[in-house]
Amino acid sequence: MSTLLLRLSGPMQSWGTQSRFTVRDTGREPSKSGVIGLLCAALGRPRAAPLDDLVALKMGVRVDREGILSRDYHTAMNVRKAGGGLKDCEPSARYYLADASFLVGLEGDWALLQRLQEALRRPVWPLYLGRKAFVPGEPIVLANGLQEGCDLMQAFVRVTWAGRVGERRPDRLRVVRDDPTGSEVRCDLPLSFAERTFTTRRVTTEWLPIDSIAEV
DSSP states (O other): EEEEEEEEEEEEOOOOHHHOOTTEEEOOOOOHHHHHHHHHHHHTOOTTTTOHHHTSSSEEEEEEOOOOOEEEEEEEEEEEESSSEEEEEEEEEEEEEEEEEEEEEEEOOOHHHHHHHHHHHSSSEEEEEEESSOOOOSSSEEEEETTTTTOHHHHHHSSSSOOTTTTOSSSSEEEEEETTSSSEEEEEEETTTTTTEEEEEEEEEEEEEEEGGGOO
């Protein structure tokens, strides 16, 4: 197996998995459905295209900067009502992460990962971090992002922590990764973007000592 590493960092990002009606949530790290959507945009895959190859990739997220959970108040005019007609104004609360930075790892077949890396370098459609208004603050593709012959955790320790100059190094970094025996359940594994259907996956949260990560 090999691993492709992506840097998802920006002023704002949102990775909702339970959004309903007037409340739009965000998870504390990128969802698998959001990352697969990002890959589909890069590849130019339409919503009705099969997702089997992307869903099969094992995903992990190293949280380099947790970000600040924030909320925006939105209003929309002339919203269609379920019973017909239009509603003059529809308020909504939309949550997002401000100033967060994540290292996302995708473990799988080398040829597929290589194709994904090239697509992310020259995306067919614009790339965004969960919502169309939330653009990446730095390149998603890393210079050393394609790691041959190593799994997620091995790849995570080969990339330096994305701290700022003068920022205090944390003692450890949070890692969330796919694990069939994991105790946490996330409903963010897409079956079809056209029909907006999802199923669950199991994940494990663990901590990576900062001293085990490569330095500049």
